[in-house]
Amino acid sequence: MNVQSMTGFARREGTTGRHRWVWELRSVNGKGLDLRLRLPSGFEGLEVEVRKLISSRLNRGNLQVSLNVSVAEARVEAVLNREALAAVQALRTELGDLVDPAPLKLDSLLAIRGLVDFREVEENEAAAEARDRAILEGLEQALDELVAMRLSEGVALAAILSGHVRTIADLTQRVESDPSRSTEEIARRLGQQIALLTEATTGLDRDRLYAEAALLATKADLREEIDRLKAHVAAADDLLAKGGPIGRKLDFLAQEFNRESNTICSKSNAAAVTAAGLELKVVIDQFREQVQNLE
Structure with missing residues (x-):
């Protein structure tokens, strides 16, 4: 199932008997399916069927749907x-x-x-039913056009989002492989800090100092954040591959991506890791902005 955008436009017109009808459908981003329907006087009876048809084809988006009907031959x-x-x-x-x-x-x-x-002259019942049936068939054709446009844009958006996910994966790998995260480097840096403190201050409990240093080192470790980022990358890849109405799920993942990148920046003790964390935040913002366009 392909990914679908929420923006699109479609117009379909035709004639049935002595009536000419025109459907216009406009779709933009929305949190849910918000349908604004405008039907001409005398055609209010179509509303239930129109809403049913649209909700069977679309899951999200703010839709403006209008029908215009004119009489080509007045009797x-x-x-x-x-x-x-x-x-x-x-x-x-x-x-x-x-x-x-x-x-x-x-x-x-x-x-x-x-x-x-x-x-x-009023239409007889059979003629009115045939007219309404033709108008609803025109709506189905307009919906086909709208969905095709949304799918076309969805393909482009999916490619952009996949690129952002790959960048997030690469930056996560950069953080994970940074030399500052090696056991030797962490031990060396902590040793230097402890040495400076013990030389500059008397009366410190050396064992307590090492215990506190070990606790700080544990809190500064980025293993959990890196593992969660990798899991979120895998989940995003899986959603994009499956397609369908995945906009809300990807938006949730964008929030989780952002949470982990913030933690990495706050816990970082190396310039290279901080820089990677800031790059992550930029890419994640771009990812989330594009996700807002998906159904």
């Missing part, structure tokens, strides 16, 4: 208000010789307000 019908016509005829009979006995003309009838209403 109008005249609707006669028969009650009003009966009232007009009754009034004419009542007035008798006071009005012109000639038959009422069409233009006279049309001039009477509310007697005849012109309105757009």
Whole structure:
């Protein structure tokens, strides 16, 4: 399963019967799946199916989805208000010789307000169902385009992230192999510090001093941080290889990477290790920034 970005755009349009429809889908980064749907009046009944289709294809992202529908061929019908016509005829009979006995003309009838209403012909149930089905099929096609764009960008992001993980692995190896971490170097440095203290200060308990030095040496050891960094590198590689919606998991790993790099910098007693730790922090920041774009 490929890694998918959260950004993309798709547009799909078509006609069905006398209706022309246009779908536009815009997707940007989001913590979850946040769908903002805009449907034209008369098409609110599609909302449930639209949300179902989108949630079946996407897991994360802020989506703006809009549908525009226009009528390519307007069909109008005249609707006669028969009650009003009966009232007009009754009034004419009542007035008798006071009005012109000639038959009422069409233009006279049309001039009477509310007697005849012109309105757009409503779709019958079968035609409306066929129209809605075609519109939803158009949404599925638009989703195909959107997912394809997100997947394409996801491939590029995965390559960038893999490069960052390799750099983190290399910097971790540099810290691990630094000469300052060898047992001999640690012993030599501690010996020098103890010698300076014992020469400059009288009354120190030599055994207690060595015990405290050993404790400090243990606290300054980076073995645990290095092992955890290696484990996080392996986990990131595994996630990128499996693909799918891995953005949240990689974001958690980025936080763990950052935690270990901070500890390395705080515990470091060598310039080269500190420099590697600072480089780690820079790469991890870049890694986390790119992870924010993944589904």
